[in-house]
Amino acid sequence: MKSAIVLGAGIVGVATAIHLQRRGWTVALIDRKEPGRETSYGNAGIIQSEALRPHPMPHGWDELAKIATGQTNDVRYRLSALPHHLGPLLRYWWHSFPARHARVSAVYAQIIACAAPEHEHLIREAGAANLIRRNGYRVLHRDQAAFEADVAAADALREAYGVKFGIMTSSDLQQAEPSLVDTGIGGLHWLEPWTASDPGELVSAYARLFTRLGGCILRGDARSLSEINGGGWSVATNDGRIEAEAAVVALGPWSPGLLKRFGYRFPMVRKRGYHRHYADGSRLDLPLHDAANGYVLAPMTKGMRIATGAELAAPGGKPDVTQLTRAEQAARKLLDLGRPVELEPWLGTRPCMPDMLPVLGRAPRQRGLWLHFGHGAQGFTLGPTTGRLVAELMSGEKPFVDISPYCPERY
Numbered sequence: 001m002k003s004a005i006v007l008g009a010g011i012v013g014v015a016t017a018i019h020l021q022r023r024g025w026t027v028a029l030i031d032r033k034e035p036g037r038e039t040s041y042g043n044a045g046i047i048q049s050e051a052l053r054p055h056p057m058p059h060g061w062d063e064l065a066k067i068a069t070g071q072t073n074d075v076r077y078r079l080s081a082l083p084h085h086l087g088p089l090l091r092y093w094w095h096s097f098p099a100r101h102a103r104v105s106a107v108y109a110q111i112i113a114c115a116a117p118e119h120e121h122l123i124r125e126a127g128a129a130n131l132i133r134r135n136g137y138r139v140l141h142r143d144q145a146a147f148e149a150d151v152a153a154a155d156a157l158r159e160a161y162g163v164k165f166g167i168m169t170s171s172d173l174q175q176a177e178p179s180l181v182d183t184g185i186g187g188l189h190w191l192e193p194w195t196a197s198d199p200g201e202l203v204s205a206y207a208r209l210f211t212r213l214g215g216c217i218l219r220g221d222a223r224s225l226s227e228i229n230g231g232g233w234s235v236a237t238n239d240g241r242i243e244a245e246a247a248v249v250a251l252g253p254w255s256p257g258l259l260k261r262f263g264y265r266f267p268m269v270r271k272r273g274y275h276r277h278y279a280d281g282s283r284l285d286l287p288l289h290d291a292a293n294g295y296v297l298a299p300m301t302k303g304m305r306i307a308t309g310a311e312l313a314a315p316g317g318k319p320d321v322t323q324l325t326r327a328e329q330a331a332r333k334l335l336d337l338g339r340p341v342e343l344e345p346w347l348g349t350r351p352c353m354p355d356m357l358p359v360l361g362r363a364p365r366q367r368g369l370w371l372h373f374g375h376g377a378q379g380f381t382l383g384p385t386t387g388r389l390v391a392e393l394m395s396g397e398k399p400f401v402d403i404s405p406y407c408p409e410r411y
């Protein structure tokens, strides 16, 4: 029987572990925390079947000027952090030219299209349907030009991929979400995405499915990973050292750090995000993206969750809650938000690769080492799909989509 150690129990590692276990592997899933307690816990919880084109880096001078002068809440940077980001950002900028972005999107659309069906298998087997809504999410606009641009982009997606959305007037929004006291000039309703009321709990439910299938979850530090002379991999856990034929690095934003030890330099654009819950106020029915203010307001088990846009911070840099504060001020004008639940906001990092595609495949220089990370702003969406792809690849099956664009060698 083949054996594997999967390092990292976020959505990506848990899904990989399940798909390997199903294919007859003996799998140990290792994390220093409970499953689904980092990035996969803190996101906006949207299974984004409409995100068929990954986020490019803005190229327009007006957008860049807004970022540079701090006029947008979508993206924020600290000058002192820029040297850490310069290399990956330049590559991201290069890949974001329209023709290159179109090529990347054509590839990306193939895996996004599988995202909801792949989650569906797991949701059903894990008995987690109570955590999922299948009614989409909404976008609120305040600026006519931005609204029209959004509709034009949505129309293009409808033509290319048959994506379904509705255009909402301000009074449509008011009717759909009576607790909103401001509905801007209306917005869009993406009809097909699914939303989770507790993303971390969904990952926990998948992790319980993995153990029911016979998998084993252990606490341990991935940094103890070492190659065994003569073949195989070993890692230290709280229950002692364990060994397996293969190891999968699924450590999300921590993956490049570990891989340096094995001689790899993966460039990553680290887009930090924050969230905080608010309770005892009004509640929305569906998540709402406030486009002009760059945040998502999502109804979650713990309350209304505000999830912020991207901050380019230095690794380990101090939290800067400017975006969250601005988002909270804007949200308080939309509805009665209530009181913050947590004393301190949560923060995490979207692990984005410069070409906007995750890394999936065999490590080029070590036998039995597999790489699976870099899902950027859609990892919660994509984990089950790419988990299946990596498990197919490791098991010698033909992956159900062409995975050559995701190969680690491109870096």
Ligand SMILES: Cc1cc2nc3c(=O)[nH]c(=O)nc-3n(C[C@H](O)[C@H](O)[C@H](O)COP(=O)(O)OP(=O)(O)OC[C@H]3O[C@@H](n4cnc5c(N)ncnc54)[C@H](O)[C@@H]3O)c2cc1C
Pocket (backbone or CB within 6 Å): 007, 008, 009, 010, 011, 012, 013, 030, 031, 032, 033, 034, 035, 036, 037, 038, 039, 040, 041, 042, 043, 044, 045, 046, 047, 048, 220, 221, 222, 223, 250, 251, 252, 253, 254, 271, 272, 273, 274, 275, 307, 308, 348, 349, 350, 351, 373, 374, 375, 376, 377, 378, 379, 380, 381, 382
């Ligand atoms: C604010 C925000 C909003 C987002 N919204 C969405 C959304 O709506 N939809 C969407 O699809 N995506 C969204 N994302 C992106 C998504 O959350 C990530 O792409 C995804 O969670 C990445 O999953 P992962 O499993 O790769 O990483 P993680 O969930 O971070 O998992 C990595 C795991 O590795 C473990 N680990 C790290 N180092 C070690 C070590 N040394 N030893 C042992 N274990 C270790 C961690 O504890 C962690 O459990 C959002 C992200 C943010 C920040």
